[in-house]
Amino acid sequence: MRGIIFDFNGTLFWDSQLHLDAWRDYSKKLRGTPFTDEEMLKYMFGRTNEDIIAYAIGKQPSPEIVKNIADEKEAYYRNKCLQNPEEFKLAPNAVNFLNFLKENNIPRTIATMSEWSNVEFYIKEFNLAQWFDIDKIVYSDGRIPGKPAPDIYEIAAKNLGLKPAECIVIEDAISGIEAAKAAGIGKIIAIASREPVEFYKDISCVSQIITDFDQIDRSLLGI
Numbered sequence: 001m002r003g004i005i006f007d008f009n010g011t012l013f014w015d016s017q018l019h020l021d022a023w024r025d026y027s028k029k030l031r032g033t034p035f036t037d038e039e040m041l042k043y044m045f046g047r048t049n050e051d052i053i054a055y056a057i058g059k060q061p062s063p064e065i066v067k068n069i070a071d072e073k074e075a076y077y078r079n080k081c082l083q084n085p086e087e088f089k090l091a092p093n094a095v096n097f098l099n100f101l102k103e104n105n106i107p108r109t110i111a112t113m114s115e116w117s118n119v120e121f122y123i124k125e126f127n128l129a130q131w132f133d134i135d136k137i138v139y140s141d142g143r144i145p146g147k148p149a150p151d152i153y154e155i156a157a158k159n160l161g162l163k164p165a166e167c168i169v170i171e172d173a174i175s176g177i178e179a180a181k182a183a184g185i186g187k188i189i190a191i192a193s194r195e196p197v198e199f200y201k202d203i204s205c206v207s208q209i210i211t212d213f214d215q216i217d218r219s220l221l222g223i
Helices: 016-031 037-043 049-057 063-083 094-103 116-126 151-159 174-183
Strands: 003-006 108-115 138-140 167-171 187-191 206-210
Touching (some): 003 151, 016 037, 016 063, 063 116, 108 116, 108 151, 151 167, 167 174
């Protein structure tokens, strides 16, 4: 393996509960009842805002509806992040691992279905530019289909100048794991940030399950 691609939400930043809370509020506003836990797992994680809104209202929304709802929901979510400093931090030992990658010149990037307003927020608040080339980060720009489509990981590998088979992907969501598999990613590491480790044990394409970035098998990167 020559490079590494990180999902962001639920992976480098364990914000699943913050997103859950925000979408519960807005799904209730959209359809009268909040999403269930099962719906969250199946229809929210790794999906675009357009995908989620379409599911909530039961039809394809217009671009104007998507923008208005998404802008309102994401502003609410970012405010919740800032109001919860004990949760608003990178995942356990993520900083150590990112420093290790930087010191060893391992190609790396982020592939997230977050929209630019949130990505820009993360870049600023977490100082991501110290580890990542911002121009190589892949995010939801309205043209990339949501996971489990493989496109986002194919683009991320290309941005690193690598083939998907030469890359490791770290993911927490089933849709993201399916996207990485469909893209032909060489190794997939599942991080149990919200679900128990057992949740991933029967997924054949997952080569390692971690709960902390210090647990990553660094020999996968030839180091």
